[in-house]
Amino acid sequence: MILGCLGPEGTFSHEMARALTDDEIFLFPTITDVFRAVTEAKCDGIVPVENSDAGAVGPVMDCLFRAPVFITGEAYLPVVHHFAAAVPADQITAIYAHPQAHDQCLRFTEGLGVPVIHTESNSASAAMATSHPGTGAITTETAACMAGLPLQQRSVQNTRDNTTRFLRISAHRPETRPMTGKCSLIIDPGADRPGLLYELLGVFDRCGLNLTRIESRPSKRAMGNYIFFIDVEIGPGLPEALEAVGELALVKDLGWYGRLEGKK
Amino acid sequence: MILGCLGPEGTFSHEMARALTDDEIFLFPTITDVFRAVTEAKCDGIVPVENSDAGAVGPVMDCLFRAPVFITGEAYLPVVHHFAAAVPADQITAIYAHPQAHDQCLRFTEGLGVPVIHTESNSASAAMATSHPGTGAITTETAACMAGLPLQQRSVQNTRDNTTRFLRISAHRPETRPMTGKCSLIIDPGADRPGLLYELLGVFDRCGLNLTRIESRPSKRAMGNYIFFIDVEIGPGLPEALEAVGELALVKDLGWYGRLEGKK
Numbered sequence: 001m002i003l004g005c006l007g008p009e010g011t012f013s014h015e016m017a018r019a020l021t022d023d024e025i026f027l028f029p030t031i032t033d034v035f036r037a038v039t040e041a042k043c044d045g046i047v048p049v050e051n052s053d054a055g056a057v058g059p060v061m062d063c064l065f066r067a068p069v070f071i072t073g074e075a076y077l078p079v080v081h082h083f084a085a086a087v088p089a090d091q092i093t094a095i096y097a098h099p100q101a102h103d104q105c106l107r108f109t110e111g112l113g114v115p116v117i118h119t120e121s122n123s124a125s126a127a128m129a130t131s132h133p134g135t136g137a138i139t140t141e142t143a144a145c146m147a148g149l150p151l152q153q154r155s156v157q158n159t160r161d162n163t164t165r166f167l168r169i170s171a172h173r174p175e176t177r178p179m180t181g182k183c184s185l186i187i188d189p190g191a192d193r194p195g196l197l198y199e200l201l202g203v204f205d206r207c208g209l210n211l212t213r214i215e216s217r218p219s220k221r222a223m224g225n226y227i228f229f230i231d232v233e234i235g236p237g238l239p240e241a242l243e244a245v246g247e248l249a250l251v252k253d254l255g256w257y258g259r260l261e262g263k264k
Numbered sequence: 265m266i267l268g269c270l271g272p273e274g275t276f277s278h279e280m281a282r283a284l285t286d287d288e289i290f291l292f293p294t295i296t297d298v299f300r301a302v303t304e305a306k307c308d309g310i311v312p313v314e315n316s317d318a319g320a321v322g323p324v325m326d327c328l329f330r331a332p333v334f335i336t337g338e339a340y341l342p343v344v345h346h347f348a349a350a351v352p353a354d355q356i357t358a359i360y361a362h363p364q365a366h367d368q369c370l371r372f373t374e375g376l377g378v379p380v381i382h383t384e385s386n387s388a389s390a391a392m393a394t395s396h397p398g399t400g401a402i403t404t405e406t407a408a409c410m411a412g413l414p415l416q417q418r419s420v421q422n423t424r425d426n427t428t429r430f431l432r433i434s435a436h437r438p439e440t441r442p443m444t445g446k447c448s449l450i451i452d453p454g455a456d457r458p459g460l461l462y463e464l465l466g467v468f469d470r471c472g473l474n475l476t477r478i479e480s481r482p483s484k485r486a487m488g489n490y491i492f493f494i495d496v497e498i499g500p501g502l503p504e505a506l507e508a509v510g511e512l513a514l515v516k517d518l519g520w521y522g523r524l525e526g527k528k
Contacts, residue, residue, distance in 0.1 A: 051482070053482060055320075103323060106296065110294070110296060116384065118363060119382060120382060201462040212488060213480070213488070213490070214478075214480055216478055218318070223425070
């Protein structure tokens, strides 16, 4: 199946997809468009779900909740941001950055003391800096190169081990379940019930399962009402745990999956 | 104490601050600048911490972790976004929006089918649309009015009951603790220990305390390592719970606080 991801060329999503396939890659203008194409089975999707510095990618989590898709694999990409500009850092009057890149390079951008202008993608940041003399961009090496913008300072992100976790999403659930890896669940408790999260975690504990991530998101029903995204390591107790959790709350099983392999 | 918040004039933070005081309000260009001024005891801060549709405000949560500040109150603001432009919606070629406003109006902006350009604030969105003929903005009534931009469509956010929760932050902990309200904690488990979150929630359960929110954030140490933001309702068992939780993990007590009252 062809892969689709957030474009334009030069985004981290594109870099991740290129590391996974030599085939054609479909590039979409928004995350929602990626999910729509996957739902229509036009391609599988590669979407960023969390970053080790900036945290969860909210729009992706909301699409995972709404769209009838399944997670079929995960992959990790080291993320390095560069400062690119036609002039040195002390001569720029503004800097372009995607909101996530801005978060991940906050210490660098605050040190510059110039306004930060948000863009749609790392590629757009580089293109804007090229077309607006006296400005700079937080961007990737590929995007800077494509925009003809020199790198003035490499590796300007807050943390050295900055990593983004990507998911492969598909319209269909694989026919076989892996014996190792992770299972991702969305748990919707409905109305707020004190102690319910403790009860839910108790189920996984009793079944000998380790949670690798728990993330709350607004249910969108009312302020203070949440749904929970839970990643759990696959183990023998998982089917029993899913049954028990299903008796406490609504559960969406997003899929059982392992690490994706890069192209050979 | 004077209040400070994210500017420029016309932001939701400014609107929230104006609902709380008739005194002068300091406006800062970034969330980090608000926290810095509060740390230096130049003012108290009013900062958005979560929205009922778009979820947690990551940069605010990261500043709460790093900065030596205390939460001294909370307040809620209904959030209504409008579509403002000099021309009707079907004639625009691009739309300006702050990333959080974009998230909260995703259904509307996707229906337009034009590129969305991110900005630093709702006020900047309105100003950009005014200075670029043929474009529009997702913005507030105040910001549209200040930019001289007519409202073409009111209330374009995804959910009707869109609400943002704000915190008041101060350099000093109040001398007395309220008997009702909430307590906000940051719990840092250090290395990943399976089952620790379940143990932590068990403490609150045994002490008869209700959690109103749990939010994980990256620890920034490594991918897959998290800290937890927990809001708990104040009750007689809270001091005992804090002691027990402190034996399991590092705990930062951000403060015990109630609802802020609007100006009379």
